[in-house]
Amino acid sequence: MSELxxxxxxxxxxxxLKQTLYMSFVxxxxxxxxxxxxxxxxxxxxxxxxxxxxxxxxxLDIWVNLFRSIPFIILMIIMFPLTKILVGSILGMxxxxxxxxxxAVPFFARLTxxxxxxxxxxxxxxVLSMGASTFDVLWKVLLPEAAPAxxxxxxxxxxxxxxxxxxxxxxxxxGLGNLAYLYGFARRxxxxxxxxxxxxxxxxxxxxxVGDFVSRLIDKR
Amino acid sequence: MxxxxxxxxxxxxxxxxxxxxxxxxxSIQVEAGQIYGIVGYSGAGKSTLIRIIxxxxxxxxxxxxxxxxxxxxxxxxxxxxxxxxxxxxFQHFNLLWSRTIAxxxxxxxxxxxxxxxxxxxxxRELIDLVxxxxxxxxxxxxxxxxxxxxxxxxxxxxxxxDILLCDEATxxxxxxxxxxxxxxxxxxxxxxxxxxxxxxxxxxxxQKICHRVAIMxxxxxxxxxxxxxxxxxxxxxxxxxxxxGVMGVEVEEELKERLLSLYPDAHLLKLNFAGAITDEPIxxxxxxxxxxxxxxxxxxITHVSGKPIGFLIVAIDKKxxxxxxxxxxxxxxxxxxxxxxx
Numbered sequence: 001m002s003e004l005x006x007x008x009x010x011x012x013x014x015x016x017l018k019q020t021l022y023m024s025f026v027x028x029x030x031x032x033x034x035x036x037x038x039x040x041x042x043x044x045x046x047x048x049x050x051x052x053x054x055x056x057x058x059x060l061d062i063w064v065n066l067f068r069s070i071p072f073i074i075l076m077i078i079m080f081p082l083t084k085i086l087v088g089s090i091l092g093m094x095x096x097x098x099x100x101x102x103x104a105v106p107f108f109a110r111l112t113x114x115x116x117x118x119x120x121x122x123x124x125x126x127v128l129s130m131g132a133s134t135f136d137v138l139w140k141v142l143l144p145e146a147a148p149a150x151x152x153x154x155x156x157x158x159x160x161x162x163x164x165x166x167x168x169x170x171x172x173x174x175g176l177g178n179l180a181y182l183y184g185f186a187r188r189x190x191x192x193x194x195x196x197x198x199x200x201x202x203x204x205x206x207x208x209x210v211g212d213f214v215s216r217l218i219d220k221r
Numbered sequence: 222m223x224x225x226x227x228x229x230x231x232x233x234x235x236x237x238x239x240x241x242x243x244x245x246x247x248s249i250q251v252e253a254g255q256i257y258g259i260v261g262y263s264g265a266g267k268s269t270l271i272r273i274i275x276x277x278x279x280x281x282x283x284x285x286x287x288x289x290x291x292x293x294x295x296x297x298x299x300x301x302x303x304x305x306x307x308x309x310x311f312q313h314f315n316l317l318w319s320r321t322i323a324x325x326x327x328x329x330x331x332x333x334x335x336x337x338x339x340x341x342x343x344x345r346e347l348i349d350l351v352x353x354x355x356x357x358x359x360x361x362x363x364x365x366x367x368x369x370x371x372x373x374x375x376x377x378x379x380x381x382x383d384i385l386l387c388d389e390a391t392x393x394x395x396x397x398x399x400x401x402x403x404x405x406x407x408x409x410x411x412x413x414x415x416x417x418x419x420x421x422x423x424x425x426x427x428q429k430i431c432h433r434v435a436i437m438x439x440x441x442x443x444x445x446x447x448x449x450x451x452x453x454x455x456x457x458x459x460x461x462x463x464x465x466g467v468m469g470v471e472v473e474e475e476l477k478e479r480l481l482s483l484y485p486d487a488h489l490l491k492l493n494f495a496g497a498i499t500d501e502p503i504x505x506x507x508x509x510x511x512x513x514x515x516x517x518x519x520x521x522i523t524h525v526s527g528k529p530i531g532f533l534i535v536a537i538d539k540k541x542x543x544x545x546x547x548x549x550x551x552x553x554x555x556x557x558x559x560x561x562x563x
Binding site for chain 2: 129
């Protein structure tokens with residue numbers, strides 16, 4: 001047993017964990033901000049929305065569908081030139097962020113739009129009858145009433161991003177995926193392979209658990 | 222000038238294969254302080270009409286004039302300001318589940334930019350007014366339907382509106398709760414002098430609290446008038462159907478036919494009572510004086526806005542028809558409308 005553990009370099013493992021968490025949560029942060037904004041725009045401009053605008057809606061809709069359909073690993077590769085300009089390098093954990101964000105923004109935007117569309121139309125009509133502006137509707141109705149769904153959306157997006165960081169790791173951005181691939185798979189160290197996988201699974205479970213918990217906590221329905 | 226004037230309102234919804242004409246030239250006037258009811262079957266256009274009053278829907282043509290101001294002439298911010306003075310309550314209450322009851326009532330004041338302390342004070346007053354003291358911190362999901370509508374009413378009153386729009390406000394409630402909500406609306410009308418426009422498919426609601434009523438069918442108003450007048454002498458067939466429904470009687474034509482076949486050997490007279498005269502023992506007096514052998518074979522009396530309204534059908538045997546002429550003229554002298562059926 002102790003021989004098994006001896007196969008793991010703990011400093012390396014801790015460093016990889018740190019990198020995975022960094023990549024996942026930094027990109028989640030930007031993805032939530034960007035995705036919320038795009039989601040709001042989609043919601044407002046959709047046909048029968050509060051500010052229907054066929055041109056803006058079509059453009060955003062196509063953009064979202066397009067970037068959601070490009071496999072992440074390919075997206076990351078075709079983004080290398082842009083990443084180089086933005087980050088200055090295509091290697092390391094920071095270099096993974098632009099591709100991670102760009103893949104998660106459309107996903108989160110779509111989930112945001114769905115969450116807003118689930119909000120009872122009657123409550124929106126009610127606040128409009130009170131003389132609410134579009135900002136009031138967003139801030140006082142849509143965001144609070146959709147909050148449990150948005151929290152679940154954050155959890156799902158976060159889990160996706162943890163998965164993507166592993167793929168990013170395989171092409172040089174560090175993290176647990178990189179460890180599993182480079183040291184576990186390529187150097188045939190099964191202990192590292194399984195242990196880093198187990199850590200990734202644990203992170204995913206934890207995100208889901210916290211997401212469910214918070215979502216239930218704020219749901220007063 | 223009337224507080225609310227709707228002038229030749231039309232509304233057409235674009236649809237395929239044919240456009241839907243929801244409203245075809247509706248004009249009504251509502252005086253300040255009135256409870257004005259609009260009744261009609263579903264699809265009559267009443268939801269669209271009530272939403273045009275606060276411009277949640279915009280009319281295809283026609284004008285909405287509130288207090289002399291044509292709403293079409295307002296800019297969007299001006300219209301929002303105007304809406305703050307038009308409260309609205311809904312069939313399904315439309316409360317925000319994410320906010321406590323107190324916070325729900327506070328919402329319109331937040332939108333209107335009322336200062337925090339004033340908001341809190343007003344919330345307390347309103348919670349008392351609608352009888353929900355102690356429930357401030359609860360969430361709507363813990364309330365019954367009737368209580369939710371009370372929160373809806375408190376919320377609609379938060380910005381001291383001039384007008385309250387009620388969109389089928391009691392249709393999702395049981396009969397007992399309906400009565401208590403109607404009493405609350407009546408109290409608000411009397412104590413705050415608030416003008417109320419309500420739409421409903423329940424004639425009982427009109428009977429219970431409205432002063433005036435408009436009957437809608439197929440995007441048009443087919444009859445309009447004081448409630449007691451409409452109830453005692455309905456003219457349009459749709460109105461007759463509604464009135465018959467609430468009086469618990471058959472539609473007049475069917476009733477007459479049935480009675481005629483039951484009493485082939487008698488003259489049938491329909492006596493219409495309306496208003497205060499029904500307090501007098503008219504019938505007893507008249508029968509005594511005329512010596513007509515009249516027997517009551519059908520009766521329906523109800524109360525509308527506190528006044529008794531209704532009719533009797535009496536049969537006088539054709540063999541003993543001697544007193545009938547005097548019977549009729551004495552009744553007419555007392556202000557009873559007499560209609561000879563056979």
